[in-house]
Amino acid sequence: MKDVKLMKGNEAIALGAVNAGCDGYFGYPITPQSEIIETLMEMKPWETTGMAVLQAESEIASINMVYGAAAMGKKAMTTSSSPGISLCSEGLSYIAGAELPCVVVNVQRGGPGLGTIQPAQADYAQAVKAPGHGDFNLIVLAPNSVQEMYDHVFLAYELAFKYRNPAMILTDGVIGQMMEKLVVDEAKPRMTEEFIRENYGSWALVGNKGVVTSLELEASRQEKVNERIQAKYKALKENEVRVEMTDCDDAEFVIVAFGSSARIAAKSVEILRAEGIKAGLLRPITLFPFPDKQLQDLAAKGVKGFLVAELNAGQMVKDVRLAVNGARPVEYYGRMGGMIYSPGEIAEALKEKLIEKTK
């Protein structure tokens, strides 16, 4: 039975966790995402689904609690905002190294340092390139609506368990704080002990004297671990890229933007189209794996140039340039530190950086 609700993006994450059958949530308050743990504490899912919810003493503790719960084959989650995510780095590396699934949400704010509590996308590079030490990647999803905040919890668990790798929902204060309609589908029950034993017994601690570790003292064996992990990333790139294209079929200029920026850029496309400029929008839904092929296809199809709009100093633009590989100009337009652009600003930037320059 479908249920329609009105709620904040952060609340949708909390509801999504409960309805996706999450077993344990561990978090520490930080703006702009504290509603997630507040909502969970109010929902008291331990009385309904049996999901544990705990306010940890720090994000370092949160991510390590997630590690422990994940080692049991359970669906574990933590959520935070930029400074707290930095504290999760070490733990994420251990979780990826031990090849465990979990879901982490980053409701980004502006930085560096304590920065600002206003929204930003300044943790893109951290999320997709260097979430911690060692060669590893997170699966990174970028919701652009309250609906996707909810849906991506399900998707994140699906991918995290399929690839035994931590998944991050990379969102920001805009999507976390805004209220929208949310269509809620039937809830998934939590996994039973039998289900975990049958499906994840090869790696989870089910009483069979298993060992969950990221330690391998023998370098030649560690290399094998790394090769196995890299093979998963290759499979992710081949099979799991998700992207949304709007007005790209006949587009001469394509804006590339994710999350909150993509919502603003969708309006920029309308403005440009009204002026007779054939603009389109490519919105990566998965930031890792990145839609390289979709960008290459657009470049090959005759798109004259790309504008990457992002709320940072130009982080994703580098990945778009790598994908397009010099075939077409790729320009950047952004704001930083919690400032947000208007649809008109992006439209103007596109005209100035792509159309006037190429005239």
Added chain:
Amino acid sequence: MAEVQKTQENLVYAKPRLIKDNVMHYCPGCSHGTVHKLVAEVIEEMGMENKTVGVSPVGCSVLAYNYIDIDWVEAAHGRACAVATGVKRVAPERLVFTYQGDGDLASIGIGETVHAAQRGEKIVVIYINNAIYGMTGGQMSPTTLPGMKTSTSPYGREEALHGFPFKVADMIKVLDGTCYVTRQAVHTPAAVRKAKKAIRKAFENSMEGKGLSFVEFVSTCPSGWKQTATEANTWMEEHMFPVYPLGDIKDI
């Protein structure tokens, strides 16, 4: 020499069933191996071998999972109590314990330790206090004694420079979430027998949901202390016990 038949009658000692056949990497005279044995025996005697989850630390006992045949998760340096919390909160039916050194527990992981105790997590903390960072080659730890020479206190630990030895158990006992805090050692057969009882009590407390039990082992590190195995035992009695006296500190 004629081979002696092993029978029930002439058997004076057997390796606990839950101790694996792997050759232990611990140095002669180190307390880790003896405490491992006791933990394995208690788990076996409680019939919990398929229901226990151990959390190993970063330190000499990082490879504890190679020796005790149960489920293990290897934590980041200092984070064992947080990892154990995550395990226990989603699997309350399991017997969960951490096994940590003084660097792991009292230095980098003191925050996680205190908060797990303060929350009354239903876990057991086994704390091997050898007053040194054994694994990394003998650096000073928070529990290093005043005057004690280590590679990072080559002239002896000076209180003015490095502070005072950290009496963790005395601090942990005041936290309302703890039910049992004790200090043990494994330097004599009598001490070993007592220590085993302490581990059993801690594990039982945890399964009864009484709160966090904290079992400290004042321990030797012959390699780190640059002593022989027997010298280390004597030195521990003479120097460690006055600062870290043995006995139950809290039992409710």
